[in-house]
Amino acid sequence: MAIISPTPKLRVELAHGVARLLIDNGSKRNAFDLEMWRALPTLMAALEAKADARVIVLSGAPGLPFCSGADISEFSTVRATSGGGRAYEQANVEAFDAISSCSKPTVAAISGFCMGGGMGLASACDLRVAREGTVFGIPAGRLGVGYPPSAMRYVVTAVGAQRAMEMFFTARRLTAREALGAGFLCRLLDQETFEGAVDELAETIAANAPLTLCAAKAAIRAAAQLPNTPTLEECEALAAKCFDSADYMEGRAAFLEKRAPKFTGK
Incomplete structure (x- = not known):
């Protein structure tokens, strides 16, 4: 039975033991809005219960980047107050926790860019691979956004305390090779062979x-x-x-x- 997503901006494809959780919000460059943050734990629970899903790959839908972070248009609506901001951050943390605590291996297949909340999503995954040319960054310092400690722990575990401080303090973007050198990525893949290499990795794990x-x-x-x-x-x-x-x-x-x-x- 197919997994029905609470939002069309996140969808699941399952074949050969590999579940593809696709981020499909092209009009917003694959930014995550509150609906998507809230839907992710539901989808992860469904995949946890799916016996034929042996590995979960989180990626942008075909032709789309990985994730440009949180939908900034919601900053003046659902995140306009301190209470709204805290509720929004709680939804972020619950999404990260749902990925990390899933008993099945999770792989972030990253292309294009991986910014802000996208870094959090990728950090919560067990393995991270990226296409050459991908850009990484956390622009929170330029937006006045605070990361809760539980969310920060995923980033620190992924890149180390000093690199996490540099990323937050400067808000500068990292190249894919810098992300590989920092240990954030386990593999950096060629532009042309990216999709095939991700499939091969996922199928190897699923076997x-x-x-x-x-x-x-x-x-x-x-x-x-x-x-x-x-x-x-x-x-x-x-x-x-x-x-x-x-x-x-x-x-x-x-x-x-x-x-x-x-x-x-x-």
């Missing part, structure tokens, strides 16, 4: 044992002290579950038989 990936993600998130991480006991239980699984038996058999394993997540 691996789901329970193992879930346990690894939980343990790594706990080690990185990200928000809403599982407890040590929960991480240990997830690791133990792997050894009791049919996938563990399949992995051993496939290794001995010198064939590709076929994992079911059970």
